[in-house]
Amino acid sequence: xxxxxxxxxxxxxxxxxxxxxxxxxxxxxxxxxxxxxxxxxxxxxxxxxxxxxxxxxxxxxxxxxxxxxxxxxxxxxxxxxxxxxxxxxxxxxxxxxxxxxxxxxxxxxxxxxxxxxxxxxxxxxxxxxxxxxxxxxxxxxxxxxxxxxxxxxxxxxxxxxxxxxxxxxxxxxxxxxxxxxxxxxxxxxxxxxxxxxxxxxxxxxxxxxxxxxxxxxxxxxxxxxxxxxxxxxxxxxxxxxxxxxxxxxxxxxxxxxxxxxxxxxx
Numbered sequence: 357x358x359x360x361x362x363x364x365x366x367x368x369x370x371x372x373x374x375x376x377x378x379x380x381x382x383x384x385x386x387x388x389x390x391x392x393x394x395x396x397x398x399x400x401x402x403x404x405x406x407x408x409x410x411x412x413x414x415x416x417x418x419x420x421x422x423x424x425x426x427x428x429x430x431x432x433x434x435x436x437x438x439x440x441x442x443x444x445x446x447x448x449x450x451x452x453x454x455x456x457x458x459x460x461x462x463x464x465x466x467x468x469x470x471x472x473x474x475x476x477x478x479x480x481x482x483x484x485x486x487x488x489x490x491x492x493x494x495x496x497x498x499x500x501x502x503x504x505x506x507x508x509x510x511x512x513x514x515x516x517x518x519x520x521x522x523x524x525x526x527x528x529x530x531x532x533x534x535x536x537x538x539x540x541x542x543x544x545x546x547x548x549x550x551x552x553x554x555x556x557x558x559x560x561x562x563x564x565x566x567x568x569x570x571x572x573x574x575x576x577x578x579x580x581x582x583x584x585x586x587x588x589x590x591x592x593x594x595x596x597x598x599x600x601x602x603x604x605x606x607x608x609x610x611x612x613x614x615x616x617x618x619x620x621x622x
Contacts, residue, residue: 381596384490384533386437387464388594389424396537398423400439400554403477403564406572406583407445407455408512414443414457415580417481418588419472420464436469437485443495443505450512452607456503460495463526476566477582491533493552496523500546505554514575516560516584523550524590541593551592558586 381392388396404416420437423429430436443457467487472480495504509518526538540549560583563569570576572583 360615378460381536381594383536384529384531385430386423386490386594387426387429387434391424391425393596395591395593396424397589398437400588400590401472402558402586402588403472403480403582404558404584404586405579406452406516406581407448407579409448409579410445411580412445412448414445417440417484418582420590430466434469435466436488437466438466438487439464440481440484446503448511453509453511453518455507455511456501457504457505457507457522458495458497459523460504460522462493462495463489464491466490473564473566477564479566489530491529491537492527493524494527495517496525496544496548496550497546498523498544510574516558518558520554520558522554522557524552525556526551538595538597539593539595550581552590553592554588554590556586556588558584560584 369426381388383392398420399422400417400418400420402416404414407561408413418438420439421427423437423472427433439462441460441462443461444459446458448455463485465484465487467484470483470601475483497504504524505520505522507518507520510516511518523542523544526534528534529537538551540551542550542553543612544550560577563572563585566583567582569581570582571578572581577583
């Protein structure tokens, strides 16, 4: 019976190795599709607070809309990934339209899909952080400097519009998420590597009607108000076990089965 169990396990492992290249990659309940064997890209909707000086905290949250182009990437679309993040404002120059940020943190959660515009941003933060933690990330310095995120554009006034970019490192993730996304595949410009590249755009054009946005479109916003909404992409490489490694595991199990059979016969 034990020998049969080992042989069955070996066959299963060998079958996984043979079919792995043709199968979708599902990690932590998220379907990355066949493209997940080498890379991932997530598109998201983002909301964040207004900042205008060094030392302030940029706070934000968002919903991951697609994973490698798939809108129904978890539980047929019934579940979705959401995230919250915060950064320290390192430098801020309204005249030149440049800002840099450091000490970044991001937490990603899995929970049933909901509409971000049905409640205030404060309520959204509470809903998101009440979900199941899926991954945690931290900012990664760019080009040898301290900045982990940069923004450029019109950062203050009645019309706000900017683009941003930054780097992130995986810190933790259950159920294989950490191993899958911890690829060190993004060059940081200083001889090191990050796991994820973040690119974003934001404006004060369309905001959450449930928030107090007084002053957001008149140039009189107060720091900390939810005056920014936009989009962000997160992309990077993935780390998937090689089929050859799985095949070796299968052969090892077969060997153990043969050894047990010989021992029993003796």
